[in-house]
Amino acid sequence: DTGVSQNPRHKITKRGQNVTFRCDPISEHNRLYWYRQTLGQGPEFLTYFQNEAQLEKSRLLSDRFSAERPKGSFSTLEIQRTEQGDSAMYLCASRPQGRPYNEQFFGPGTRLTVL
């Protein structure tokens, strides 16, 4: 399967712990997005990479959140000192350069539960 993959699929952690999620985009896609989705809501944009450069961060991305995309390949999203409000599905998406500019390919997501 050459789609977007995310690991782990599920993560349960205790409040105050740090967690890290990984996203492997489709190999030729140079653009990568992270979204967060809480129950009953649509996904909310968190951050965007073009190759290895992080070009935009949402105000939702507090200073406890950090994302990287070394060498423009896979990406990681780390949450430090997790809070119960961080419980959500974290989705990664990628797209290639060119048309259609807004066809993003989503991974299955990582479901985070903070106890």
Next chain:
Amino acid sequence: DAKTTQPPSMDCAEGRAANLPCNHSTISGNEYVYWYRQIHSQGPQYIIHGLKNNETNEMASLIITEDRKSSTLILPHATLRDTAVYYCIVILNYGGSQGNLIFGKGTKLSVKP
């Protein structure tokens, strides 16, 4: 905030056409209408997009009104596998756009046998 308004839920009988409406009365001239869907426990999936002409692909048809203030996604022969939340998104569509999708709550379509 999302620039679109969709009904929260709809039902459709299996084999019948599902017509999902979306209002986007504040759409600007260079914004496109995109549709995504999200099947339970999966990431969203792109369906179709358009500017002002009607569009059709292997998944669905998109009908955009002449004033572009609303659109309808049509699934011609809905199956149980089409049960999902459908999102209508209005967004600029050019290479310089970063393309951060703004999702609303969407329409939960339930296809019933």
